[in-house]
Amino acid sequence: MKLPLDIERELIRKLINGDKIAFSHLFSFYKSQVLYYCVHFVKDKEIAEDITQDIFLTVWEKKEDIRIEQSFSAFLYTIARNRIYDIFRSLSARSVLYEKLMEQAIDYVDDVEKSLEEKEYSGIDCTGFGAVESAPTGDFRIEPE
Numbered sequence: 001m002k003l004p005l006d007i008e009r010e011l012i013r014k015l016i017n018g019d020k021i022a023f024s025h026l027f028s029f030y031k032s033q034v035l036y037y038c039v040h041f042v043k044d045k046e047i048a049e050d051i052t053q054d055i056f057l058t059v060w061e062k063k064e065d066i067r068i069e070q071s072f073s074a075f076l077y078t079i080a081r082n083r084i085y086d087i088f089r090s091l092s093a094r095s096v097l098y099e100k101l102m103e104q105a106i107d108y109v110d111d112v113e114k115s116l117e118e119k120e121y122s123g124i125d126c127t128g129f130g131a132v133e134s135a136p137t138g139d140f141r142i143e144p145e
Contacts, residue, residue: 034056
């Protein structure tokens with residue numbers, strides 16, 4: 001469903017001038033469409049709802065940049081697409097950071113374990129091991145009494 005062009009343009013004109021009621025009408029009309037678009041990409045309704053709220057906050061903050069002669073839905077979907085891309089880039093960067101941190105943590109744990117083993121082995125008195133090497137070899141039997 002689409003708003004009649006003359007009504008949409010009038011609401012946008014009012015929105016540009018800071019009319020909160022016009023913004024509310026546009027929000028009510030486009031919210032479910034933008035939410036559906038976001039859910040399609042992020043596959044999580046709760047996250048998509050947050051993104052949708054953020055998109056409409058951006059619309060309010062950038063209301064002076066809206067061009068009445070251009071499609072408002074295209075303006076919304078451009079903001080939505082860019083916001084979703086930003087989120088994916090952020091998640092990707094976090095994933096890379098997580099992997100690097102895990103590698104460093106594993107290296108650190110390995111270094112600590114190696115250091116502890118070296119300290120543990122360096123404290124062992126090995127003087128008695130020579131006697132074992134010179135002990136007689138052979139079969140030993142235990143005879144019952």
